[in-house]
Amino acid sequence: MSAADPDCLFCKIVAGEIPGDTVRETDRVLAFRDVNPQAPTHVLVVPKAHHENAAASAAADPDGFAELFTVAAAVARDEGLPGHRAVFNTGAAVGQTVFHTHLHVIGGRDLAWPPG
Ligand code: DGP
Numbered sequence: 001m002s003a004a005d006p007d008c009l010f011c012k013i014v015a016g017e018i019p020g021d022t023v024r025e026t027d028r029v030l031a032f033r034d035v036n037p038q039a040p041t042h043v044l045v046v047p048k049a050h051h052e053n054a055a056a057s058a059a060a061d062p063d064g065f066a067e068l069f070t071v072a073a074a075v076a077r078d079e080g081l082p083g084h085r086a087v088f089n090t091g092a093a094v095g096q097t098v099f100h101t102h103l104h105v106i107g108g109r110d111l112a113w114p115p116g
Helices: 009-015 054-060 062-078
Strands: 022-025 029-033 041-047 085-087 103-107
Touching (some): 054 062
């Protein structure tokens, strides 16, 4: 696993230094509720290993990256969602604010397409 970044918010949640509302955990992945939910269900699924975005995680640990999606599906099932959206923001230009890979799992209301 890559070293935690001492300045990274999600590394601190993974380490338990900052509380997170955890809904699922595996050896490699933590899923917790977004502090600023955009829908009735808004869960962030993060690899415990620190990488700054989805592509970096996929390159460094393909199996761990795939596990983000199996955990996302389990979260959606647990929440009883009839469908859900799974989104990575990559880069500040499209709204990434936390530079530790995180898959947004959003559902529980109608979602427009294309996204804004
Ligand atoms: P993004 O904009 O794609 O980088 O998403 C970052 C998300 O992280 C955003 O939806 C809000 C969420 N967030 C920021 N700070 C915290 C926090 O301290 N705890 C939790 N649970 N979520 C946070």
